[in-house]
Amino acid sequence: ETGVTQTPRHLVMGMTNKKSLKCEQHLGHNAMYWYKQSAKKPLELMFVYSLEERVENNSVPSRFSPECPNSSHLFLHLHTLQPEDSALYLCASSQDFSARRNNEQFFGPGTRLTVL
Amino acid sequence: AQTVTQSQPEMSVQEAETVTLSCTYDTSENNYYLFWYKQPPSRQMILVIRQEAYKQQNATENRFSVNFQKAAKSFSLKISDSQLGDTAMYFCTIQGGSEKLVFGKGTKLTVNP
Numbered sequence: 001e002t003g004v005t006q007t008p009r010h011l012v013m014g015m016t017n018k019k020s021l022k023c024e025q026h027l028g029h030n031a032m033y034w035y036k037q038s039a040k041k042p043l044e045l046m047f048v049y050s051l052e053e054r055v056e057n058n059s060v061p062s063r064f065s066p067e068c069p070n071s072s073h074l075f076l077h078l079h080t081l082q083p084e085d086s087a088l089y090l091c092a093s094s095q096d097f098s099a100r101r102n103n104e105q106f107f108g109p110g111t112r113l114t115v116l
Numbered sequence: 117a118q119t120v121t122q123s124q125p126e127m128s129v130q131e132a133e134t135v136t137l138s139c140t141y142d143t144s145e146n147n148y149y150l151f152w153y154k155q156p157p158s159r160q161m162i163l164v165i166r167q168e169a170y171k172q173q174n175a176t177e178n179r180f181s182v183n184f185q186k187a188a189k190s191f192s193l194k195i196s197d198s199q200l201g202d203t204a205m206y207f208c209t210i211q212g213g214s215e216k217l218v219f220g221k222g223t224k225l226t227v228n229p
Contacts, residue, residue: 004160042120043207043219056216090161104151105217107161 003027006091006108013081014116021076021111023091031097032074033105034066037088049074050097081115088112118143118210120220128226129198136183137193137223139208145169148212150184150191155222156204164206167191198227 003026013019025032034046048056049068063085065077074091088110094103119142129135141150148169155161167175167184175182179199183192195202208220 040221042221043217045216048216092161103149103211104163104166107153109160 004091004093004106004108006089006111008111009109010112010114012114012116013078015081015083017081018077018079020078021089021091021113023074023076023108025072025074025091025093025106025108027093027106029093029095029106030071031094031103032068032071033092033094034074034076035090035092037090037110043090047076048097055097078113081113083115086113086115118145118148118212118218120208120210120218122206122208122220122223124223125221126224126226128228129195131198131200131227131229133198134194134196135198135225137195137206137208137225139191139193139220141189141191141208141210143189143210143212145212148210150182151209151211151217152180152182152191152193153207153209153219154202154204155207156201161207165193169212195225200227200229203227 005024007022031050033048036044046060047066052068063080067075090110091108092105094105121140150167152164153161154164165177165180174184179196181194205222207222209217211217
């Protein structure tokens with residue numbers, strides 16, 4: 001719908017598994033974001049990439065490892081997660097990462113992650 | 117640090133009626149942007165409306181309008197002629213200074229037939 005796709009849409013994993021979430025944007029944007037959306041909590045910004053360089057890392061545990069191989073793709077590698085990491089993980093993109101102009105963010109549908 | 121407060125976790129409105137969602141914020145920035153995003157059930161989050169803090173005129177997008185009170189740091193969203201498709205979570209957000217969006221906890225709006 002909005003040019004940002006995420007796979008898989010649903011993921012169930014054990015605490016010892018290693019998995020990856022994928023995000024792809026078809027909008028020609030230069031900035032990409034990972035958010036965590038938990039029930040009854042505000043969206044939490046996890047990582048920001050601008051022109052493939054990480055510009056923001058909000059004290060996220062090392063069991064979450066982002067990767068941005070190019071401006072269209074963003075990955076979130078997961079390993080040894082905890083049950084409290086179960087949440088909806090949203091990817092977003094924007095034209096650029098700047099406060100000098102209002103930057104509408106375009107969101108993907110999210111990956112619903114359940115950690116057993 | 118910037119904060120956003122949405123004091124209404126849930127609201128409901130009858131189809132064709134008008135509803136107002138409240139939002140207050142705090143920021144030390146002079147220039148910032150405010151947004152309302154909508155997240156329908158099982159669908160992607162999309163932008164509803166945006167407001168630039170240095171503009172006094174309230175933003176309007178079809179049935180959606182805002183009441184921006186800069187001195188009071190208030191940014192409410194009014195939805196006129198509510199439709200069933202307006203049922204969604206609505207998030208108030210602020211962007212300024214640190215470039216990233218800060219989200220409120222959201223208001224779950226249900227439009228009843």
